[in-house]
Amino acid sequence: EPEVTQTPSHQVTQMGQEVILRCVPISNHLYFYWYRQILGQKVEFLVSFYNNEISEKSEIFDDQFSVERPDGSNFTLKIRSTKLEDSAMYFCASSETQETQYFGPGTRLLVL
Amino acid sequence: AQSVSQHNHHVILSEAASLELGCNYSYGGTVNLFWYVQYPGQHLQLLLKYFSGDPLVKGIKGFEAEFIKSKFSFNLRKPSVQWSDTAEYFCAAGDSGYALNFGKGTSLLVTP
Numbered sequence: 576e577p578e579v580t581q582t583p584s585h586q587v588t589q590m591g592q593e594v595i596l597r598c599v600p601i602s603n604h605l606y607f608y609w610y611r612q613i614l615g616q617k618v619e620f621l622v623s624f625y626n627n628e629i630s631e632k633s634e635i636f637d638d639q640f641s642v643e644r645p646d647g648s649n650f651t652l653k654i655r656s657t658k659l660e661d662s663a664m665y666f667c668a669s670s671e672t673q674e675t676q677y678f679g680p681g682t683r684l685l686v687l
Numbered sequence: 688a689q690s691v692s693q694h695n696h697h698v699i700l701s702e703a704a705s706l707e708l709g710c711n712y713s714y715g716g717t718v719n720l721f722w723y724v725q726y727p728g729q730h731l732q733l734l735l736k737y738f739s740g741d742p743l744v745k746g747i748k749g750f751e752a753e754f755i756k757s758k759f760s761f762n763l764r765k766p767s768v769q770w771s772d773t774a775e776y777f778c779a780a781g782d783s784g785y786a787l788n789f790g791k792g793t794s795l796l797v798t799p
Contacts, residue, residue, distance in 0.1 A: 579730075608785070617792060618731075618777065623785035631785040666731065674719065674738065676787060680730035 577601045579679035581667050587685045588657055596652045596682045598667030607650045608668040608676060609642065611635070618666065624650065657686045689714050691780050693790035700768050700797050708763040708793050710752075710778030718780050720761040721787070722752055725775040734776075737761065748772070773797045 580599045588594050600607050609621040622632040624642055641653045650669075654661055664683050668676040694709040712718060722734040735746025742754040752763045761778060778790040 606785070608787075610787075610789075618779075618787075618789040620786035620788070625785075633786065673785065675721075675733060675736060677733065678723070678731035 579667055579669055579677055581665075581679040581682050583682060584680065585683045585685075587687065590659055590686055591656050594654050594657055594684065596654075596665050596667075596684070598650045598652070598669075598679055599648050600650055600667070600669030601671075601677060602648070604669035604671050604677075606630075606670045606673055606676075607642075607644070608670075609652045610666045610668065610678075611663040612666065612681075613660075613663040621652070654684075657684075659686050662686045689780070689782070689788055691778055691788050691790040693776075693778050693793050695793045696791065697794045698796070700795070702770055702797055702799055703767050704797075706763070706765040706768045706772070706795070708776055708778075708795070710761045710763065710790060711759050712761065712778075712780045712788075713759065714780055714782060716782060718782055720752075720754060721779040721781075722746065722750070722761075722763050723777045723779060725777065725792075727774065731777065734763070768795075768797045770797050770799055 582597045607624040612618045620633050622636045623630045639655045643651050664681045666681045667679040670676045690713045692711050720737045723731045724734050725731050735744050737744045737754045745751045750765050776793045779787045781787045
């Protein structure tokens with residue numbers, strides 16, 4: 576069964592550094608998403624992406640964040656200058672239509 | 688404001704006990720409802736979903752959920768839990784747009 580994959584599984588970075596989190600969505604899916612889960616809190620929506628542009632974003636997704644689909648398979652989330660409060664588990668998801676989203680295993684980001 | 692709430696944060700059951708996890712949503716108009724499960728060390732997996740039709744939805748691994756519109760609820764049930772059901776359970780809602788709105792999750796521990 577096809578799955579969403581994410582790399583790396585863990586990332587440790589210094590405050591102020593840039594990080595890029597990578598996702599490979601399920602191959603025939605057209606809609607892509609990023610969510611995050613700060614430890615002990617609920618999963619929060621960050622952004623959705625369709626047809627090479629952002630279709631919706633939350634208040635969390637400020638100018639420090641960007642997304643890109645650099646080729647036909649990868650979908651990336653970039654945090655330009657990380658802050659301590661960016662420490663979280665970041666989940667990528669994809670869907671064929673806008674109905675059911677399938678999630679990847681997550682990248683645990685720790686900002687020191 | 689749109690929201691999803693899960694009332695039980697931690698549940699401990701013995702094997703073979705029955706399970707019911709509460710989920711309430713606050714949405715105007717059409718809503719799609721989901722239950723996701725996250726086993727220890729694994730990613731979010733879709734258990735079941737409701738879009739329309741029969742309000743009693745059957746999912747994988749013997750789980751079911753009932754959509755009760757008048758109560759704005761979508762409770763998850765399983766008649767007899769197993770040790771392998773130990774996991775975090777998330778209720779989520781969306782309105783056929785992009786963002787899924789998650790509840791805070793319920794941590795289920797099933798003891799032998």
